[in-house]
Amino acid sequence: MKLFRRGSVADRPLSCRQVGQILQSFLDSELDEVTADKVAEHLEDCRRCGMAADVYLEIKASLGRDAPAVPEESLSRLEEFARRLTTGEERET
Numbered sequence: 001m002k003l004f005r006r007g008s009v010a011d012r013p014l015s016c017r018q019v020g021q022i023l024q025s026f027l028d029s030e031l032d033e034v035t036a037d038k039v040a041e042h043l044e045d046c047r048r049c050g051m052a053a054d055v056y057l058e059i060k061a062s063l064g065r066d067a068p069a070v071p072e073e074s075l076s077r078l079e080e081f082a083r084r085l086t087t088g089e090e091r092e093t
Contacts, residue, residue, distance in 0.1 A: 014042045019049050020085040027056055052085055 019042050025031050026039040043050045059078065083089075 013045075014038050016042075016046060016049055017086070017088040019043070019046070020052070020088070023049070023053060023056065023085070027053065027060065052081075055081075 019026075019039055022031065022035070022039065026036055029036075031039065043053050
């Protein structure tokens with residue numbers, strides 16, 4: 001998946017929303033080198049997105065292990081978290 005070209009307008013840092021939209025592709029190593037570098041740079045600087053990436057990596061790792069079935073309530077919370085992350089919506093308190 002190629003989103004940016006060197007020397008383009010996209011030389012600016014990525015926003016949290018942009019990173020949220022392509023985070024799974026980044027974690028699955030599906031992005032071109034330029035875009036992957038931009039996402040990695042953002043994750044180093046943004047605690048919130050870095051934590052989201054860590055959560056996704058842990059989920060991915062646990063799905064690869066012989067783990068018990070995930071309760072439906074947990075899946076619903078994860079889906080809601082992913083939706084908020086990609087839309088940039090703040091968590092309700």
